[in-house]
Amino acid sequence: MTVHVVTLFPGFFRGPLDEGILGRAVTEGRVRVDLVDLRPFGEGRHRVTDDYPFGGGAGMVMKPGPVVDAIEHVRRADADTRVVLLTPQGRPFCQEVAREFAGAGSLTLVCGRYEGFDERIRAFCDDEVSVGDYVLMGGEAAAWVVIEATARLIPGVLGDAASPEDESLSAGLLEYPQYTRPREFRGLRVPDVLLSGHHGEIAAWRRRQAVIRTARRRPDLLERADLSGEERELARRVLRGETVDEG
Structure with a gap:
C-alpha cells in the first residue's frame, strides 16, 4: 500500500x-x-x-x-x-x-x-x-x-493474522479483557476460565465479556454490532443496571 x-x-x-x-x-x-x-x-x-x-x-x-x-x-x-x-x-x-x-x-x-x-x-x-x-x-x-x-490491516504488517480481527471495534464491540503473568497480582487474579485450556469456553467467555464491556462503556456501538438474541438481552440487562453473571 x-x-x-x-x-x-x-x-x-x-x-x-x-x-x-x-x-x-x-x-x-x-x-x-x-x-x-x-x-x-x-x-x-x-x-x-x-x-x-x-x-x-x-x-x-x-x-x-x-x-x-x-x-x-x-x-x-x-x-x-x-x-x-x-x-x-x-x-x-x-x-x-x-x-x-x-x-x-x-x-x-x-x-x-x-x-x-x-x-x-x-x-x-x-x-x-x-x-x-x-x-x-x-x-x-x-x-x-x-x-x-x-x-496495520494490510496483510503481513502484523505478525498474527488473527490479531486485527480480535481487537476492539473490529467486530463492532470493544475487546474483551486481556491478562498475562503473573496469575495473581496484588490480590487480583486471572479468571479461572483462561487457565482451563478449554478453547471453546474461553471463546465464549471472551465474547460475553466483550458484550458486557461494550454495553457499559460504549452502548452507542451496540446498534450496529452483530449480536445473537441472547447477547442482545444480555446487553439490555447491563444497560438497565441489572447484575449479570460475568463468568
Missing part, C-alpha cells in the same frame, strides 16, 4: 516511520509512505501557502493553488490514488473506514494548517475524514492516526 502525505511539516513523520511495527512494514516494502512537502508548491519568492480570509475573521486560510498543485503532482505519479482531506468537517474515521482505506491500494492524505482550507480545495478531493470532535494544530497528527489504523 502507498500513502502520500501532503504536508507543510514532513519532518513530523520521519521519526515515527523508523520505529515499531510500521517502521518494519516500511522497511519490508509492505507500506510505502511518500511525504510531499507542500512548501515548494507555495506562491511567490517566499513560497506562501496561506492568506487572509475574504470577509474578515481570525487567522489564515490555506490557499487553493499550492494545495491543488500538490494534489495534481501526486495524481500524475499515481493516478488511482484516493485523495482524502483531513478536516473536522469530514465523516468520522473509524475501524470500518480504516478497513475501507486498507483496500484502496493508495491514499493521499492532505494535512491542513491555520484556520482551515479554502473551500474550493474540496472539489479536488475524493473524501474527507475527521479523527474526532476536537481541534488540532494541524492535520499531521490526524494523518498519523489514519496511517497507523489503516496500515
Whole structure:
C-alpha cells in the first residue's frame, strides 16, 4: 500500500516511520509512505501557502493553488490514488473506514494548517475524514492516526493474522479483557476460565465479556454490532443496571 502525505511539516513523520511495527512494514516494502512537502508548491519568492480570509475573521486560510498543485503532482505519479482531506468537517474515521482505506491500494492524505482550507480545495478531493470532535494544530497528527489504523490491516504488517480481527471495534464491540503473568497480582487474579485450556469456553467467555464491556462503556456501538438474541438481552440487562453473571 502507498500513502502520500501532503504536508507543510514532513519532518513530523520521519521519526515515527523508523520505529515499531510500521517502521518494519516500511522497511519490508509492505507500506510505502511518500511525504510531499507542500512548501515548494507555495506562491511567490517566499513560497506562501496561506492568506487572509475574504470577509474578515481570525487567522489564515490555506490557499487553493499550492494545495491543488500538490494534489495534481501526486495524481500524475499515481493516478488511482484516493485523495482524502483531513478536516473536522469530514465523516468520522473509524475501524470500518480504516478497513475501507486498507483496500484502496493508495491514499493521499492532505494535512491542513491555520484556520482551515479554502473551500474550493474540496472539489479536488475524493473524501474527507475527521479523527474526532476536537481541534488540532494541524492535520499531521490526524494523518498519523489514519496511517497507523489503516496500515496495520494490510496483510503481513502484523505478525498474527488473527490479531486485527480480535481487537476492539473490529467486530463492532470493544475487546474483551486481556491478562498475562503473573496469575495473581496484588490480590487480583486471572479468571479461572483462561487457565482451563478449554478453547471453546474461553471463546465464549471472551465474547460475553466483550458484550458486557461494550454495553457499559460504549452502548452507542451496540446498534450496529452483530449480536445473537441472547447477547442482545444480555446487553439490555447491563444497560438497565441489572447484575449479570460475568463468568
